[in-house]
Amino acid sequence: MAALAALTGRPVEKHHPWPRLIVTNDTWLDAIDGLVRNRWTLSGLWGDDGVVHMALTAGADVRVLSLPCLHGRFPSVGYLHPPAIRLERTIADLFGLQPLGAADTRPWLDHGNWGLRHPLGARRDFIAPEPYPFLSAQGDGIHQVPVGPVHAGIIEPGHFRFHANGETIVRLEARLGYTHKGTEALMRGSDLDRAAKLAGRVSGDSTVAYAIAFARATEAALNVQAPDRAHWLRALMAEMERIANHLGDIGAICNDASFSLMHAHSGVLRERVLRTADVCFGHRLMHDCIVPGGVTRNLSLAKEPILQALVTEIKARLPSLEALYDNTTSLQDRTVATGTLEMGLAQKFGAGGYIGRASGRDFDARRTLTYPPYDRLSFEVPVFEEGDVNARVWVRIREVEQSLSLIDQILVGLPDGPIRTPIGAQGGEGVALVEGFRGDILVWLRLDEDGRVERCHLRDPSWFQWPLLEAAIEGNIIADFPLCNKSFNCSYSGCDL
Amino acid sequence: MRRLLFQALVSPPLTEPLKRDEGAELVELASKLNQAARSRLGRSLSIREIDAGSCNGCELEINALSSAFYDLEHFGLRFVASPRHADVLLVTGPVTRNMRDALNNAYNAMPHPKWVVAAGDCAIDGGCFAGSYAVVGAASQIVPVDLAVHGCPPSPSQLLQGLVSLMKWPSRSASGQLPDS
Numbered sequence: 022m023a024a025l026a027a028l029t030g031r032p033v034e035k036h037h038p039w040p041r042l043i044v045t046n047d048t049w050l051d052a053i054d055g056l057v058r059n060r061w062t063l064s065g066l067w068g069d070d071g072v073v074h075m076a077l078t079a080g081a082d083v084r085v086l087s088l089p090c091l092h093g094r095f096p097s098v099g100y101l102h103p104p105a106i107r108l109e110r111t112i113a114d115l116f117g118l119q120p121l122g123a124a125d126t127r128p129w130l131d132h133g134n135w136g137l138r139h140p141l142g143a144r145r146d147f148i149a150p151e152p153y154p155f156l157s158a159q160g161d162g163i164h165q166v167p168v169g170p171v172h173a174g175i176i177e178p179g180h181f182r183f184h185a186n187g188e189t190i191v192r193l194e195a196r197l198g199y200t201h202k203g204t205e206a207l208m209r210g211s212d213l214d215r216a217a218k219l220a221g222r223v224s225g226d227s228t229v230a231y232a233i234a235f236a237r238a239t240e241a242a243l244n245v246q247a248p249d250r251a252h253w254l255r256a257l258m259a260e261m262e263r264i265a266n267h268l269g270d271i272g273a274i275c276n277d278a279s280f281s282l283m284h285a286h287s288g289v290l291r292e293r294v295l296r297t298a299d300v301c302f303g304h305r306l307m308h309d310c311i312v313p314g315g316v317t318r319n320l321s322l323a324k325e326p327i328l329q330a331l332v333t334e335i336k337a338r339l340p341s342l343e344a345l346y347d348n349t350t351s352l353q354d355r356t357v358a359t360g361t362l363e364m365g366l367a368q369k370f371g372a373g374g375y376i377g378r379a380s381g382r383d384f385d386a387r388r389t390l391t392y393p394p395y396d397r398l399s400f401e402v403p404v405f406e407e408g409d410v411n412a413r414v415w416v417r418i419r420e421v422e423q424s425l426s427l428i429d430q431i432l433v434g435l436p437d438g439p440i441r442t443p444i445g446a447q448g449g450e451g452v453a454l455v456e457g458f459r460g461d462i463l464v465w466l467r468l469d470e471d472g473r474v475e476r477c478h479l480r481d482p483s484w485f486q487w488p489l490l491e492a493a494i495e496g497n498i499i500a501d502f503p504l505c506n507k508s509f510n511c512s513y514s515g516c517d518l
Numbered sequence: 519m520r521r522l523l524f525q526a527l528v529s530p531p532l533t534e535p536l537k538r539d540e541g542a543e544l545v546e547l548a549s550k551l552n553q554a555a556r557s558r559l560g561r562s563l564s565i566r567e568i569d570a571g572s573c574n575g576c577e578l579e580i581n582a583l584s585s586a587f588y589d590l591e592h593f594g595l596r597f598v599a600s601p602r603h604a605d606v607l608l609v610t611g612p613v614t615r616n617m618r619d620a621l622n623n624a625y626n627a628m629p630h631p632k633w634v635v636a637a638g639d640c641a642i643d644g645g646c647f648a649g650s651y652a653v654v655g656a657a658s659q660i661v662p663v664d665l666a667v668h669g670c671p672p673s674p675s676q677l678l679q680g681l682v683s684l685m686k687w688p689s690r691s692a693s694g695q696l697p698d699s
Contacts, residue, residue, distance in 0.1 A: 134615040140651050170620050173599035175567045175580050178617055199616045200571040203650035218646055225575025225671065269578070282522065288585040289532060295582070305673060306575055345519055514573045 024060050024079040028052055028086065036450040037241040041074075041085040049088045049096055052077060056102040062371035063485075064454065065463045066098060066108040067478040068116035068141065074478075076452065076463055078371075081390055085452060085465065090118050097123040104370045104485055107516075115205070116142035127153065130198040130517060140206050158184035158192040166499065170199045174503075177513035181502075188498040193491045200517040208477040213239060213444070216474045217312050220464070223479050224515035225306065229255075229262040230457030231479065232311035234464040237392065238477075239313035242451030242468050243444055250438045251315035252393040257328075257431045258298070258307045258316075259457075260424040264335070265294040266458040267375075267417040267424075270510050274414055275346065277503040278355040286342055290335055297331045300324065315441030325432055332425050339425075343418055356411040360505030362493040364406060370489055373460020373482040375420065376509055378404045379412035386456035398430050408493075410508040446472030459483065459512065481515030532586040562594040565681070566604035566628070570621045570657065571647075572611030575671040576638040580608065582674045595681055601627040606684070607661065610671075612640040612647040613654040625661045633664045633684060637677060642666045 028051060030042030044052070052075060055061050064083070065076035073095045075086045088095055097120035099106035109120040110129035117139035120126075131138065133150025155165075163186050170178035178199040184192040204223060208216050220235035221228040233255050240247055247255075272287030295305040302310050302318045310318045320328075346352065362372075367380035377384060385402040387395040403419035405412040448470045454461050460482030467475045490509045494502060567580055583590040590596065598604050601624045613621060625634070636657045639645040644655035657663055667680035 132616045134618065135651050136615075137651060170617065171568060171624055175569075175577050175597060177569050177572070177574050177577065178620065199620070200569070200573075200611065200614055201616055201652050202571055202612060202614055202647045203652035204647070206652075207647065207650050215646070222573040222575070222646060222670075225573035226578055228573075228575065269581075282519065285586055286522070288582075289587070292582060292585050292587050299673075306578065306671065308575070308670060341522060345522060349519060512574065514571075 024055070025077060025082045025084045027055075028077075028084060030086065033087070033450065035242075035448065036085070036452070037244060039083040039085065039452060041087060041450065041452075044086045044088055046088070046096065049075075049086065052086055053096070053098050053101055056098070056105075059368065063098070063102065063104050064371065064461070065465065065478065065480040066105050066112070067465070067480070068112040068118050069476055070142075071118075073112060073118060074465065076465065076480075078390075078454070083390070083452070083454065093117060094119045094121045096121050099123055099125065104488065107488070108484060114138075115140060117145065118142065130201045132198055140203060141209075153196065155182045155196070156192065156194050160186065160191070162186050163191060179513050183499060183502075185499055188500065190494050190497055190499055190502070193494045193502075195487055195491060197487070197513060198517050200514045202514075202518065204479070204518045205477060208474050211474050213313050213472060213474070216466075216477060218309060220477075220479060221308055221311075223518060224481060224512040225308075226266055227262070227457040227459060227462065227481075227512070227515065229258045229307050229311060230455055230462050231464075232309070233259060234453045234455035234457075234462045235466075235477075235479070236311055236313045236315075237453035237455060238451040238464040238466050239444070239468070240451070241453060242449035242466060243313075243447060243472070244449065245314065245442055245444050247315045248439045248442055249393075249436045250319075251440045251442075253431055253435050254316045254318075254320060254440065255311055256394050256398070257320070257428060257435075258302065258310060259455075260427045260431070261294055261298055262307065263458040264421050264424045264428075265291050265298075267421045268294065268335075270507065271342075271346075271414060271417050271421075273510075274356070274410065274504065274507045275352060277507045278352055280349065280352045283342065283345060283352075286338070286345075290338060293331060293334065297327055300327055312441070314444040315439070317441070319440050320435070328428065328432060332428050335421070336425055339418070339421065346414065346418075353411070355501070355504060356414060356508075357409060358407075359410045359501050360493045360497055360508060362408040362489055364408060366489055366492055367408070370485045372485055372489055373456075374458065374486075375413050375416040375460075376486050376489065377460065378402065379416045380408035381406040384461070386454045386461040390454050392453075392455070394431070394434070397434065398427055400427050410504055413508040444472075446470075448472075457482065459510070459515075460486070479518065481512050483511035483513075483516050486511045487516065533589040533592065562596065563606060563681075563684075564596055564598040564604045565606045565608050566598055566601045566624065567608045567610070568601075568621060568624050570609055570611040570617045570641065571614030571653070572638065572640060576610035576640075579671045579674050580610070580637065580677060583677060585674075588674050588678055590678070593678070593682060601625070602629065604628050605632060606681070607632065607634045608637055608681075609634060609641045609657040609661070609663075610637050612644040612650075613657050613660055615652055615654060618654055618660060621657070621660050634661050635665045635667060635680060635684065636663045637667045637680070638672055639668060639670045642668065645670065 030044035275283035
């Protein structure tokens, strides 16, 4: 746990709750060395004005390291630690800061359509892009299958390039960035209201988790505490979001194995959760209910029985769905031993959420980096080691059960009191890691003296999960791709920003 | 599985009689849809959804339309995989510059007559992403939009009302007319 103390540098004032250090090249290289040796995990890597920042976690300890970039360059992390590759390509696209020694220098978010380059750095004139070279695979009978960006179903856009031999996938490479909206550029100079709204729309399915992460980072920067009741209401919304998404996923995974009965039943339960959210908080997905300083919607006493009834109903119906999933051999035939993700890779990439936990990575920000009210609630973090589609389904099922129990506990323990603290306009820096349904979301921000956002970075858990899908799919058949992809359910918009 | 299926046989359907507050309107619209759809499109309307850069919130609610509560298909509406099979293009998101070509291609691949529905505030005017270097803005800047469904995201019942109301209109605009032949 004290591992990160080995990294030294000049601490930055007004950075909360964990320290930020301005480091030298040597310490930067030490940090990379520690990543390679698995001493700590990469939680984020992002650009700033002439600086790159790296967030590291080891146990419950978090550090942000900042390296000033001499001549707009910094030593590549991805060269030795692959999870950083796409993050570095993004830094190069958005800021024009170049990773020295990087093996992959292709653009990532920049498809050559913006009419300018380096939108967040020193903006440069547009130059026409070269064709994007996909990674190749060679051998007898190997052919390519290009898929996307528009897919057959109602899902987000992204391009997948398969190299296959017959039906067997030899290599998959994803090309994303289609939904890049320039969110971090829009954040610059925004007041907190607008910034919180944008944070809640980075990935719509995780709007609650993003709003909590943004609020916690802001509160850390301004050194204010949200009222106790607000913390509990935030957790209530976060668990409802988790249940709704997991139920949707469980059904959709089975549907991708052509088992629509499960899809229909879990879809009904999901809809009940969303309707309850609408009744309790005024919005089905709970957009904009959480703001820096607290929450905007209170839970009236009269609404508590509605939540209670929801929990009772899901608890009553879930066992029969579990049995249906577990006892349908044709379905098990599709999900067991399909899309296996090795434990070592999950560890190396710091894969969060059900993807990490289905491959033995026992990390949950709610428990490991405890934030209120989870320090006063009891819950288990289900971990499986098989790493296949089946394990990812079971992690979700177990997490739904845990979230139901958490809602029970929250309804019993919900304290009275105010739901929002006024926040002043002042400068500061804050960082927060919050567990969304997909995994840990990192938000880092710097506020100027007027309390406006100077720089805000939002790192989706999917940054460290998309590359693992490419590893897990290898050797599987193309027909199983939708199944594997749905079991990962990575966010496109969350990564594209 | 057998037990669940038997239970489903004896329990009433979940598909709701339309809610009272908006019910009257929706029932009326539904019957109009049937009439109009029957005469123009053989009782059905095929929809191709395209995400032109949304945050995926709209997709969640569009997916919910297929759940037992809304049962999109009993209105004769259904989602199709290919734009070549579609009558309606349902666009979400603030149309990112990286998706502009894909949106255009999908629209051009559709046979006439065709309609475009902009679903959600982003597709209508760029929403909170308007003005970004990476965003075109309203879907109407790329494709002719016939109907807008407001909301962030629009709820499934709003979406349903919107799709159904589309059918109230008689032949509309160049995009809705049969090509000269």
